[in-house]
Amino acid sequence: AQSVSQHNHHVILSEAASLELGCNYSYGGTVNLFWYVQYPGQHLQLLLKYFSGDPLVKGIKGFEAEFIKSKFSFNLRKPSVQWSDTAEYFCAVRGDDKIIFGKGTRLHILP
């Protein structure tokens, strides 16, 4: 069965700092990987996804993630965060026909 582990539960950064959120997954087959974001009071939105091909995936709002198969990792990065990036971020993996989410990382950006 697939599982997802997010390393950081709560991250606090100042504006313009660089961001990296860790995500490791467990699944024996071909995976699809996702990062979702949930802004306060809003629904889940897709930031980016990896299905195949280039392991460096670029998403919306300047986010990117790198799939490293040998490490079973799919870390999310952003070179310079903004106050508006304050949200909860969920890594997710699709193996069988369902998505399994990590527990989420709450990101708080100080203005």
Add this chain to the structure above:
Amino acid sequence: EPEVTQTPSHQVTQMGQEVILRCVPISNHLYFYWYRQILGQKVEFLVSFYNNEISEKSEIFDDQFSVERPDGSNFTLKIRSTKLEDSAMYFCASRGTLDRGYNGYTFGSGTRLTVV
């Protein structure tokens, strides 16, 4: 951009009452899902639905839960006799297939269910 629509956005119900949460998936999608998120916890899979039947369900999805696609557009989640621990945000999701512009899963904005 196509959206998954959920109604109501917030529902308050008394313990023991039945509730029906409604979802309108994206029109050409064929696979439908319900997830829930208890406050402060992660998003959990409840059930998947394809071709008018349940494809898979989690251990959370017990006999108190049921899903239905009563017509060509709606996809509903029914909780027969609500418990306090059913209080959560419930998300509906749908996805297409590769030949129909598959772009991953699209989630609705959620229904916050509060059982009192």
